[in-house]
Amino acid sequence: MVDFNSMLAGFQTLASFDAVIALIAGVVGGMIIGALPGFSAAMGVSLLIPITYGMSPVAALTMLVAMYTSAIYGGSITAILCHTPGTPASAATAIDGYQLTKQGRGMEAMGVATLGSAVGGTVSAIAMLLIAPALGAFSLKFSVLEYFLLAVFGLTVIASLAGDSVIKGLFSGVLGLVLGCVGLDAITGYPRMTLGVIQLEDGINFVPALIGLFSISQIMSLAYDVYHGKKGSVIEDEENLKNSRALPPMKELKTLFPTMARCSIVGTVVGIVPAAGAGVSSWICYSMGKKFSKHPEKFGHGALEGVASCETGNNAATGGALIPLITLGLPGSTVAAILLGGMMIHGLTPGAAMFTKHAPTTYAIMIGFMFANILMGLIGLFAARYIARISSVPMGYLGPVIMALCAIGTYSIRNNIFDVGVMVVFGLLGFMLKQCGFAAPPMILGMVLSEICENNWRRAVILANAKGGMLNYFLSRPIAIVLALLIVISLFSPVLMNYVNKKSRAIEKQQ
Amino acid sequence: MKKTQLHQDVWIGFVCLGICFAIFALNMNLPSDAAMMPRLLDVMLTILAVLIIYHGLRKSKLPADQQGPKGLTWDAVKIPLITWGLVVLYAVLFYVTGYFVATGIMIIVMMRFMKRTSWPVILAIDVIYLLLIYFVFVRMLGVSVDDFGLLSSLL
Numbered sequence: 240m241v242d243f244n245s246m247l248a249g250f251q252t253l254a255s256f257d258a259v260i261a262l263i264a265g266v267v268g269g270m271i272i273g274a275l276p277g278f279s280a281a282m283g284v285s286l287l288i289p290i291t292y293g294m295s296p297v298a299a300l301t302m303l304v305a306m307y308t309s310a311i312y313g314g315s316i317t318a319i320l321c322h323t324p325g326t327p328a329s330a331a332t333a334i335d336g337y338q339l340t341k342q343g344r345g346m347e348a349m350g351v352a353t354l355g356s357a358v359g360g361t362v363s364a365i366a367m368l369l370i371a372p373a374l375g376a377f378s379l380k381f382s383v384l385e386y387f388l389l390a391v392f393g394l395t396v397i398a399s400l401a402g403d404s405v406i407k408g409l410f411s412g413v414l415g416l417v418l419g420c421v422g423l424d425a426i427t428g429y430p431r432m433t434l435g436v437i438q439l440e441d442g443i444n445f446v447p448a449l450i451g452l453f454s455i456s457q458i459m460s461l462a463y464d465v466y467h468g469k470k471g472s473v474i475e476d477e478e479n480l481k482n483s484r485a486l487p488p489m490k491e492l493k494t495l496f497p498t499m500a501r502c503s504i505v506g507t508v509v510g511i512v513p514a515a516g517a518g519v520s521s522w523i524c525y526s527m528g529k530k531f532s533k534h535p536e537k538f539g540h541g542a543l544e545g546v547a548s549c550e551t552g553n554n555a556a557t558g559g560a561l562i563p564l565i566t567l568g569l570p571g572s573t574v575a576a577i578l579l580g581g582m583m584i585h586g587l588t589p590g591a592a593m594f595t596k597h598a599p600t601t602y603a604i605m606i607g608f609m610f611a612n613i614l615m616g617l618i619g620l621f622a623a624r625y626i627a628r629i630s631s632v633p634m635g636y637l638g639p640v641i642m643a644l645c646a647i648g649t650y651s652i653r654n655n656i657f658d659v660g661v662m663v664v665f666g667l668l669g670f671m672l673k674q675c676g677f678a679a680p681p682m683i684l685g686m687v688l689s690e691i692c693e694n695n696w697r698r699a700v701i702l703a704n705a706k707g708g709m710l711n712y713f714l715s716r717p718i719a720i721v722l723a724l725l726i727v728i729s730l731f732s733p734v735l736m737n738y739v740n741k742k743s744r745a746i747e748k749q750q
Numbered sequence: 751m752k753k754t755q756l757h758q759d760v761w762i763g764f765v766c767l768g769i770c771f772a773i774f775a776l777n778m779n780l781p782s783d784a785a786m787m788p789r790l791l792d793v794m795l796t797i798l799a800v801l802i803i804y805h806g807l808r809k810s811k812l813p814a815d816q817q818g819p820k821g822l823t824w825d826a827v828k829i830p831l832i833t834w835g836l837v838v839l840y841a842v843l844f845y846v847t848g849y850f851v852a853t854g855i856m857i858i859v860m861m862r863f864m865k866r867t868s869w870p871v872i873l874a875i876d877v878i879y880l881l882l883i884y885f886v887f888v889r890m891l892g893v894s895v896d897d898f899g900l901l902s903s904l905l
Contacts, residue, residue, distance in 0.1 A: 406805065410766060410798040417773055417791045424784040431784060432776045455837060459830035465864045466829045635864030636871070639857045640879055642837065646844060646853070647887055647895060654894055656845050663841050667834050674822055675762045693787045 242372060242598055249602025252297050253610070261291075261298040262607055265305025266614050272306070273313020273329075274626050275637070280310035280328075281573045281680070282457060285449040286641075288581050289648035296585040296600050301607030303581050307574050308557045308608065309615045311517050312356040313626065315550050316619075319348045320627045328517035328556075331525040331549040338541035349623045350486035351543050352550040355499050357616025359551035362503035363510065363558020364609035367565075371605065374566035375594035380718060383702060386568075386590075387695035388722040390688045393569050395729040397681040407677045415685020416692070418443055425694050438657045445580045445686060447649045447662040452679045454645045455666025460673070461634045469634075485620055487543060495547045498528050502551035509552070510559020517553040517560075517572070523739065524552025558608065565593055565601060568691065573680035576687050583687075758822045759806030766799035836860060849895035850880055 252258065265287070272283035283306050291299030314329030319336030332352060339348035381389070397412035421432045422442030433439040486492060502524040509520040528548025529538045538545045561578075563569035568589030570576035582589065593601045649662045669679050703712035713719055770792055777788045809817050820826075836859065843852035857876045866872055887895060 404805075406798055406801050410795060410802065413791050413794050413798065414769070417788060417795070420788045420791070427781060427784045429781060429784040431780060431788060432773070434776075455834075458837075459833045462833040462864060463826070463829045633866065635861055635866040636875060638864055639860035640875065642840070642860060643853045643857060643879065643883075646840065647849060647883060650844075650849065650895060651887060656841075659841050659844060663834075663837055666837060670830055670834070674827060676759075696787075697783075 245598035246602045248599035252603040253607050258298040261302035262305050265302035266309045266611050269306040269309030270313040270626050273310035274316045274629050282453045283310045284577050285453050288446050289652050297603040299585050300604045304608045305611035308360050311553050315352040316623050316627045320345050328521050328553040331521045335542045335545035342541050347487045348546050351546050353616055353619035355547040355551035356554040357612050358499045359503045359506050359555035360612030363507040363555040366507045367558050367562050368605050371562050371566050372594050379591040383695045383698040384719050387699050390692035392726050393688050404676050408681050411677045412681030412685045415682035416689045419686045419689020444658055446652055447658040448665045450645050451662040451665025452669035456669030458638045458642050459670045461638045465635055498544050498547050499551045502548045503555045506552035506555025507559040510556030511562050517556040520556035521549035521553040525549040576684045580687050757806045757809040758820050763799050763803030763806050770796045
């Protein structure tokens with residue numbers, strides 16, 4: 240199923256100067272964003288999208304996926320050295336990582352986290368190269384009804400992104416779908432909810448909304464932290480770290496490879512499942528690592544196996560999440576939803592065309608993702624201790640600079656000041672949503688999937704009318720029936736995932 | 751008799767209902783084909799808003815310490831709202847003067863607002879940032895952030 244000619248062409252495209260620079264910038268940028276507490280991979284990727292506008296699709300998407308995977312890894316740097324997880328996915332890493340730092344083995348823990356992240360990410364990239372083309376070829380059998388059901392399947396992820404209140408999360412998601420309807424109706428050409436504003440006839444631009452929801456609202460929260468005495472992170476025992484070794488002894492390192500292998504596979508599979516993601520994967524792998532360990536009693540008191548298992552698991556999940564995204568347009572997490580928007584901006588619509596018309600580009604992105612993980616490992620081994628220092632930069636310096644970057648990033652999309660206004664409005668909306676207990680990620684997912692969902696449904700209705708009604712049409716399409724069943728299963732999967740996640744954490748606490 | 755204070759979710763739910771009515775009003779005069787999806791979604795939003803109010807009323811009956819965190823207090827939103835006000839001013843200034851003038855001023859004002867006191871550091875960050883953005887965005891990526899606003903009319 241793997242098209243070696245396209246793979247070779249993709250490799251050649253990736254070898255271009257701009258793609259290599261984009262790859263390095265994405266990896267380093269991701270590590271920095273991930274290391275900053277309060278700054279997530281989602282924020283990093285959303286800030287990066289406007290900068291990629293002038294780039295080729297390969298350079299742009301390679302930069303975005305590199306940012307994604309290395310931001311997840313970057314979170315572990317401060318989790319281990321400062322006991323401040325940079326991202327939610329590295330919360331499990333902080334348990335054993337920080338204990339090791341207190342024992343003077345912080346750099347060894349960092350080395351294991353780096354190696355584990357690189358191995359997990361690379362294995363998931365190889366899995367993507369092997370599985371995605373087959374899944375892409377299968378999607379050739381899809382028609383509008385299947386694409387509609389796929390979009391609905393994607394929307395079922397909302398419940399898992401909802402945060403503390405499922406009802407508020409659903410409200411946020413449905414509101415996102417409504418916001419996605421703003422603009423000219425694709426079929427009748429009638430303006431909907433534009434309030435007479437001409438700029439809104441193209442719809443609400445996704446990127447300014449994204450930057451507003453994630454970045455501006457975060458700057459507002461940072462200002463609150465500054466006024467309430469919250470300071471940057473402090474690296475534990477920095478003098479000792481300078482003299483410690485970068486990796487544990489080979490004998491000890493060898494014992495970690497089976498853990499990394501297991502967690503790479505489990506993490507990739509968890510990543511493929513919509514509604515799971517890197518956070519859930521790290522907890523599942525941590526729990527599994529403990530079960531398989533010869534010394535489970537060391538977990539929680541500074542076990543290198545603990546660091547290896549969750550760090551391998553969370554980075555493996557990033558590659559896993561890209562498989563349904565590229566092949567079926569199914570975003571399984573917040574970052575995946577943002578990446579879907581990024582792909583569409585660069586003219587890449589997920590589905591069969593990714594492995595026919597755009598095959599060299601797709602392979603270039605997938606190979607780029609693999610190299611990003613390897614590069615992340617190499618840079619991480621040498622630069623982790625320096626990157627950790629970034630987390631101690633006062634937020635009072637970072638906030639205004641990020642604000643200025645948001646403004647130029649938003650403006651440069653269409654050279655339009657109206658987009659800056661959209662960003663500002665969505666900034667307030669994002670902050671108020673957070674304060675009122677509504678999660679912002681479902682809104683983004685709703686905005687991304689709204690058009691796909693509505694247009695395919697309406698086309699499906701037209702087709703169904705010509706074929707004797709919707710029920711007949713639906714029953715004549717076995718893939719649609721399977722997808723409908725998957726939607727039902729998916730509606731219950733967050734409950735199951737939540738249960739597994741909570742149980743894993745509860746077991747950790749008990750032991 | 752002790753008066754029960756309504757949980758903030760009740761008021762949030764009513765705001766949500768207001769949003770539903772606004773969406774309904776905006777889609778009232780649309781042809782049915784174009785209005786189908788927004789109307790369907792509006793019905794869903796209304797149901798969810800009612801559920802938020804219902805849960806808010808249930809939370810109101812609980813003792814104050816079991817009602818969960820309240821994010822909508824004046825103390826929690828005051829500083830962020832002032833920050834947002836600065837962001838709005840920055841956007842207006844961006845429109846009037848162009849990116850570089852507006853950003854130069856905004857970085858200084860915002861850093862001072864965020865309790866940074868070292869003028870040399872503030873000015874150094876400001877100048878380095880503006881130079882970097884000029885070379886990357888204007889020279890390399892060709893983004894025309896300097897061809898409108900006050901600065902463009904002076905140049």
